[in-house]
Amino acid sequence: MRKYIFKRVIAAILTVWVLITVVFFLVRLMPGDPFTNPKLTPEVRENMESYYGFDKPLIVQYGNYMVNLIKGDFGYSMKFTNKTVANIIGETFPFSADLGIRALVLAVSFGLVLGIVSARNRGKGIDFFCVIVAVLGTSIPDFIMGAVLQYGFGIKWGLLPVARYEGIEYTILPACALAFYTLASVSRIMRASMLEVASQDYIKTARSKGLGEFRITAKHQIRNAIMPVMTVMGPTVASVLTGTFVIESIFAIPGMGKHYVDSVSNNDYSMVLGMTLFYGVFLIFCNLVVDILYGVADPRVRIGER
């Protein structure tokens, strides 16, 4: 296992390096530059270019960037000129992560329950209900979901604040809006997987052994059925925890989401790179955790390793 993790970490570092290199050169191909303000005069532009070192050859800039990166310095944002990229991520990530964790807990717990219940009651009313939830969840875009919740609970009934993120009551609506899609997809995957496992030989064996339904479901069926859900959890955790543009914009949450979009449209090179790096490392980390958890959940993976 240790050797396996070590190998994965080396592969991860290489992946991140390739990612950063590709993005470093790709952002320079975007039209415009970070100083896209029609009011800037050529003189000012020149001063700003030398301030950020753009007057040096690209390969030198790349070298400098990599050296700084190894030292842990992501540089200064080119749009928010007196903030470092690390500073901005440090300020915004806690909000996104907080919201993401709440949404994830909601989504995974209720999604699993829905999936299990509907698989156990296949074809009955409750199954039908679960399927409807799943279809709605995957087909309603989050900006509609967010706006509807905001209008209903925030404005119409006045039960919850409509926006911002300044206390526990502020977190409920955005967490629900964000959770809905994941909840629906988790329940769909879980339901399908439960049904598939139900027809396996070992379930029949368990049943013929005279085990109770509860033990069969809890011990044999769920444990085996949960593997596909775990597979999607890696990327899901990464994307939900690092912020979403739409939900954060609708609920005016000071999270990271907007920087994915804004840094690109502002041509804020250092910010684009910082966000890419952060997201990349986080995604790789989540996938690694999932792989390790596989081993815990499924002994066959461990045996395969040896």
Place this chain on the structure above:
Amino acid sequence: MKRRLIAAIMTAAMAMSLLAGCGVPKSNSSGGSSGGSGDSGASGEKVFRFSTRTEPTTLDPSKGNCIPDTELQNALTERLVRNVKGEVKEGIAEKWEISDDGLVYTFHLRDAKWSDGEPITAEQFVYSWRRLMDPETAAPFAYIGEYIKNGRAVEVGDVEPEELGVKAIDDKTLEVTLEHPTAYFLSMMGLSSLFAPLRQDIVEKYGKDFAADAEKNVYSGPYVLTSSANQKWVFEPNENYWDKDSIKLDRAEMSYVQNQSTALAMYEDGELDFSEIPSADAPNYEGQDHTYRNGNVDYFYYNCDSENEAMNNIDFRLALNYAINRNSYNELVNNGMFTPSTGLVFSGLSGVEKTYGEESTLKGYPMDGDEAKAKEHLDKALKALGKKASDITVTITTTDSDSAKKQAEVCQEMWKTALGINVEVNQVTYAEMLNRQASGEYEIGWGGWGADYDDPYTYLELFKSDSPYNYSKYVNDEVDELLTATQTETDAQKRMDMLHEVEQILIDEAAFFPQAEREVHYLVDDDVEGLNFFHCSINLDWVYADIVE
């Protein structure tokens, strides 16, 4: 059995939902959250809560480069003078003299203090202005200091910052020498934090992190910034401000709310006291809304270097201009929310006595257009070009925003219908649009401008041949001469006449295709008083706001 399993899982899920977030750093609103929906009355505190759609880019007074930056600094910095709604009032300077040639300004400073109690001295202005112009600082709007003697030379690195035309005679006397007499120098200085004093000790203490957040600066203005965390800026009155009796609020809170509909919802829910209305929602608020004009004008450029020979024909361009029905245009593109316009200079700018628009004698195109006249000019153009109308194709290049798309499509339709020519629309990103303006790769291009200072020159300069803003590569000697002359003319009326003349030439030559002046619709609580609106640099000036019972 099965039920118990479900119950167990549900319980666990709920417990986890409650626990979640506990391990994560919570938002610390640092005295910011005004007690739920806490309006001013509840706690007896006077709090003004509003939002900004664009996040301020910096807290460094010298590096501001957009309206939100300037508005924020307006509350935090004090300049020599303060411009309130176009009126120049005393600031740190309690009186000043201007030399007869209009070049030398001598300011006498009052006994004013920084928020930490240190005195504000003339030397701190000198330091700040030198820093602004120093190429090392790379201040985005440094060009505004080119009005000061040697400003440009310092900016490009030809001479040292010490050569800048500003010096401290003593602690309380500041002498400023200008490059040329500038009628709007005081007005401009009163609007911009780029001219605010700075504390060398503070700037050097924090280095590159100077003003990175609220704690890393001291303040000279009416308010101090107590928090800039979590995309919310909290202002509290500066106890050391020289004119603190004029400040009524106990606190102001500005939240960053990118989504305009969200801001409106927050206003509806009582979480904000002021909100702009997105144009799509404007019809729903008729009768409740207020408006101000932000000095932004919409128009199209034509590229004088373009290879489309039709575009270089005056009559053809006049035909295009006469073919636009600007009243219908405004209804179709802007829901009727803006003001249709046939000029370049925002009509609300200050003139000599009244506004520029009221004093104007411009002969523009009729607001409803004039199809007969358009055809007349088209025929002349076609004869000169030796072409049929259907042989002519012009391309509008514009940005990818929805409003820009509508803008282009409405003109396209009007030109096609009235003139029978072919019009194509080409959409590119905003950054690419600016690129193309600079490189001249367009025929008819999206354009828009807002005032940097309260003077027509800020718009007309767009058509001065040596201006960095001459995006249409327009060259007209008469325009150049008049504009240059306005820079030295000290008689206000004569100078203004020249500026009117320049605009008339641009209209007669159809040098651009004017469309509309923007208007902002907003909602504000009845108990908020003393908000000022202005059309350049500072749209919303809430410094003197008050919450009345």
